[in-house]
Amino acid sequence: xxxxxxxxxxxxxxxxxxxxxxxxxxxxxxxxxxxxxxxxxxxxxxxxxxxxxxxxxxxxxxxxxxxxxxxxxxxxxxxxxxxxxxxxxxxxxxxxxxxxxxxxxxxxxxxxxxxxxxxxxxxxxxxxxxxxxxxxxxxxxxxxxxxxxxxxxxxxxxxxxxxxxxxxxxxxxxxxxxxxxxxxxxxxxxxxxxxxxxxxxxxxxxxxxxxxxxxxxxxxxxxxxxxxxxxxxxxxxxxxxxxxxxxxxxxxxxxxxxxxxxxxxxxxxxxxxxxxxxxxxxxx
Ligand code: SF4
Ligand code: SF4
Numbered sequence: 001x002x003x004x005x006x007x008x009x010x011x012x013x014x015x016x017x018x019x020x021x022x023x024x025x026x027x028x029x030x031x032x033x034x035x036x037x038x039x040x041x042x043x044x045x046x047x048x049x050x051x052x053x054x055x056x057x058x059x060x061x062x063x064x065x066x067x068x069x070x071x072x073x074x075x076x077x078x079x080x081x082x083x084x085x086x087x088x089x090x091x092x093x094x095x096x097x098x099x100x101x102x103x104x105x106x107x108x109x110x111x112x113x114x115x116x117x118x119x120x121x122x123x124x125x126x127x128x129x130x131x132x133x134x135x136x137x138x139x140x141x142x143x144x145x146x147x148x149x150x151x152x153x154x155x156x157x158x159x160x161x162x163x164x165x166x167x168x169x170x171x172x173x174x175x176x177x178x179x180x181x182x183x184x185x186x187x188x189x190x191x192x193x194x195x196x197x198x199x200x201x202x203x204x205x206x207x208x209x210x211x212x213x214x215x216x217x218x219x220x221x222x223x224x225x226x227x228x229x230x231x232x233x234x235x236x237x238x239x240x241x242x243x244x245x246x247x248x249x250x251x252x253x254x255x256x257x258x259x260x261x262x263x264x265x266x267x268x269x270x271x272x273x274x275x276x277x278x279x280x281x282x283x284x
Pocket of ligand 1: 057
């Protein structure tokens with residue numbers, strides 16, 4: 001996508017849903033349910049002179065990933081609390097029951113708060129959902145496997161005229177142009193956890209407290225950092241000096257660690273070791 005265009009996805013939840021039959025009808029109807037790979041091609045161009053300019057930034061659901069929030073907060077220079085209050089609204093994923101933040105739209109106009117007549121006011125730091133559009137990413141957790149399986153699909157919505165423009169892409173060249181890779185890499189732990197939780201179904205009981213920890217880790221690394229350093233956490237879990245030092249200063253390290261810890265608590269993945277003399281019951 002060229003630099004001047006804002007875009008969004010209809011529903012970031014789509015990006016985590018490999019089963020199109022579970023999507024609402026109005027969402028299914030806007031999709032071409034064709035599985036695409038990195039070298040699959042499509043035609044699309046978005047720019048500020050197009051007649052549908054800005055129509056895609058209203059009445060949408062944009063899930064905010066942890067790295068989206070870090071980037072936006074840094075740009076806006078506000079605390080996590082202020083960001084969540086002003087720009088986010090919590091939403092519980094249907095499958096897996098984990099809480100995630102969505103962009104809070106203007107209640108009167110339905111517009112994204114970052115949308116202006118000139119386009120996206122946070123373009124360089126726009127959420128990854130906006131970077132992918134009009135591509136959807138479906139991720140599946142593979143049982144008995146360490147990795148996830150990913151594939152892509154094209155989202156065609158009638159109001160979006162970018163599909164009629166004459167510019168060719170592959171999925172890979174689009175992702176590179178949009179800078180999606182760095183976001184996916186940094187959100188990996190968070191995405192893994194959501195996928196594992198939803199594929200585990202009722203076998204894993206997510207208590208209210210663990211859901212709150214998940215939301216805290218997803219949205220507010222400062223608060224997770226306080227939890228690590230101001231509770232008995234370091235007496236119970238075995239962290240190297242290097243990890244402790246990184247957690248003091250590096251927000252991205254906090255995100256990575258927080259999701260490793262949640263995987264340990266929820267799924268017994270043993271990503272974070274207990275101290276030998278710690279009580280076996282580690283649930284906070
Ligand atoms: S963040 Fe920017 S690109 Fe995304 S919906 Fe809002 S205004 Fe549009
Ligand atoms: S509707 Fe499509 S072409 Fe129009 S501004 Fe949005 S992403 Fe670009």
